[in-house]
Amino acid sequence: MGKIGVFGGTFDPPHYGHLLMANEVLDALQLSEIWFLPNRLPPHKQHEQVTKSEDRLRMLELAVAGHPRFHIETIELEREGPSYTYDTIRQLVAMHPDDEFYFIIGADMVEYLPNWHRIDELIELVTFVGVKRPGFSMETPYPVIEVEAPQFAVSSSLIRERVRNGQTIRYLVPEGVRLYIEEKGLYGARTGVADCETTVDGAALRAYAWRCRNGR
Numbered sequence: 001m002g003k004i005g006v007f008g009g010t011f012d013p014p015h016y017g018h019l020l021m022a023n024e025v026l027d028a029l030q031l032s033e034i035w036f037l038p039n040r041l042p043p044h045k046q047h048e049q050v051t052k053s054e055d056r057l058r059m060l061e062l063a064v065a066g067h068p069r070f071h072i073e074t075i076e077l078e079r080e081g082p083s084y085t086y087d088t089i090r091q092l093v094a095m096h097p098d099d100e101f102y103f104i105i106g107a108d109m110v111e112y113l114p115n116w117h118r119i120d121e122l123i124e125l126v127t128f129v130g131v132k133r134p135g136f137s138m139e140t141p142y143p144v145i146e147v148e149a150p151q152f153a154v155s156s157s158l159i160r161e162r163v164r165n166g167q168t169i170r171y172l173v174p175e176g177v178r179l180y181i182e183e184k185g186l187y188g189a190r191t192g193v194a195d196c197e198t199t200v201d202g203a204a205l206r207a208y209a210w211r212c213r214n215g216r
Contacts, residue, residue: 001100002033002100003030003099004032004035004096004099004101005025005031005035006037006073006092006101006104006126007034007104008083008085008103009036009037009038010038010039010051010156011036011056011059013051013056013156013173014156014173015159015177016154016172018036020149021104021106022036023067024149025129025147028148031069032069033069033070036060036064036070038074038077040053040079040080040083041083053077057077062176085103085117085122086118086119086122089101102129102145103126107133107137108136110136110137111136113141127143131147131148132148132149134151158172163187163189164187169181
């Protein structure tokens, strides 16, 4: 039986805070793998503009490249309509009946659990893991495993704002993600082909360079 951490989000864009949070839970709970679960249409963001699924998926691929226990699960991108966690977990349990699932959320989401779609049924299918953050309460009537993680004060909205303002996002996102944002002109970045010969370390950039060479 595998112990699978499921980390959902829009990942618009993915950043080092996401990776840090996932890796801390992976280590603290001795999980087998972390499955990143990009949403198509989160219920709480139905009226917000979200970057195209294909761009968010590409950035997530670049972000997790090189970590042998980080993987991407695309079932929410393949399903029409709002991405309800209950529907997703039920589908995952049916597909992988021998695995045990742990759903990772930030401390800012813990207090909203009572409002989640079919939460009483959901907690019978999955174990919730809450990653602590200063200023947020972990009090909830539902069972949540608490995990400590180093604080990295970055968010996707902050990154989008910095890109719009022409500020650097280096060291806030993996280098491959930064180059993809530049190449595609996402979030108001100056459009242009990113420099595929930029010298940085990491499997993420090697994956990005392969895409550049092959016109992907």
